[in-house]
Amino acid sequence: MKVIIAKDYEEMSAKAFEIMAGVVKSNPEAVLGLATGSTPIGLYKNMIADHKENGTSYKAIKTVNLDEYEGLDYSSDQSYVYFMRDNLFDHIDIDLANTNIENGKASDAEKECERYNALLETLQQDIQILGIGSNGHIAFNEPGTAFGSVTHVVQLAESTIKDNSRMFASIDEVPKRAFTMGLKNIMNAKKIVILANGANKAKAVYGLVKGEVTEQVPASILQLHPDCTVICDEAAAALIK
Ligand code: F6R
Numbered sequence: 001m002k003v004i005i006a007k008d009y010e011e012m013s014a015k016a017f018e019i020m021a022g023v024v025k026s027n028p029e030a031v032l033g034l035a036t037g038s039t040p041i042g043l044y045k046n047m048i049a050d051h052k053e054n055g056t057s058y059k060a061i062k063t064v065n066l067d068e069y070e071g072l073d074y075s076s077d078q079s080y081v082y083f084m085r086d087n088l089f090d091h092i093d094i095d096l097a098n099t100n101i102e103n104g105k106a107s108d109a110e111k112e113c114e115r116y117n118a119l120l121e122t123l124q125q126d127i128q129i130l131g132i133g134s135n136g137h138i139a140f141n142e143p144g145t146a147f148g149s150v151t152h153v154v155q156l157a158e159s160t161i162k163d164n165s166r167m168f169a170s171i172d173e174v175p176k177r178a179f180t181m182g183l184k185n186i187m188n189a190k191k192i193v194i195l196a197n198g199a200n201k202a203k204a205v206y207g208l209v210k211g212e213v214t215e216q217v218p219a220s221i222l223q224l225h226p227d228c229t230v231i232c233d234e235a236a237a238a239l240i241k
Helices: 011-027 041-054 080-087 109-122 156-165 183-186 199-209 220-222
Strands: 002-006 031-034 062-065 067-069 127-130 154-157 177-180 192-196 229-231
Touching: 002 011, 002 062, 002 156, 011 031, 011 041, 011 067, 011 127, 011 192, 011 229, 062 080, 062 192, 109 156, 109 177, 183 220, 192 199, 192 220
Parallel strands: 002 229, 031 062, 031 127, 127 192, 192 229
Antiparallel strands: 067 177, 154 177
């Protein structure tokens, strides 16, 4: 596991972009595993600026997203499919048909998980971008999730509902359940870049980098990945220095 400590959010995002650009340039048909949340927005801004200034093309790129709230789809601006279009896809030349995310409105949740797992078998991520929850979750794999898990529906932890309520009008509007890639799907990526900024991530970053590898801290599984880079700002790195 490689750890890069950036001085601030801008530098963290720029360093993540360097790695992402390397993957896209070396393979214009790469599969990108993408995350939502506030952390990767700076990375996506760098990708958009580079596309506009340098013409980097995403026409043949494919994407797989980590997770989606149950009950939400593109008609809701809180859905992750909406987030991805708003923060990245609508600003680059990607073919939306090549972008993939769980269908939060699937009538049969179990079948939807099976569909997504089968899709992931055919679309191994050349790079997987991750954020980290303040409780150590990655995607929506909350503490206690089996390391061998694949795409499934989760009950969100109280702390996650509270953390994510900042995106909603009130905490009562935050969905209680979500679809998420499992830890095994994430570990299948060829390369992983996990980003963290802000003091509220410091404890989770400690667990990710220096803690015991345990299902109680889902991100700790990344210590076992052969090509994982952690990029965090000074505040998030407070406990690992
Ligand atoms: C988002 C995701 C989550 C977030 C995490 C951090 O697709 O899978 O694990 O990465 O909750 O969220 P932010 O970046 O908003 O602090």
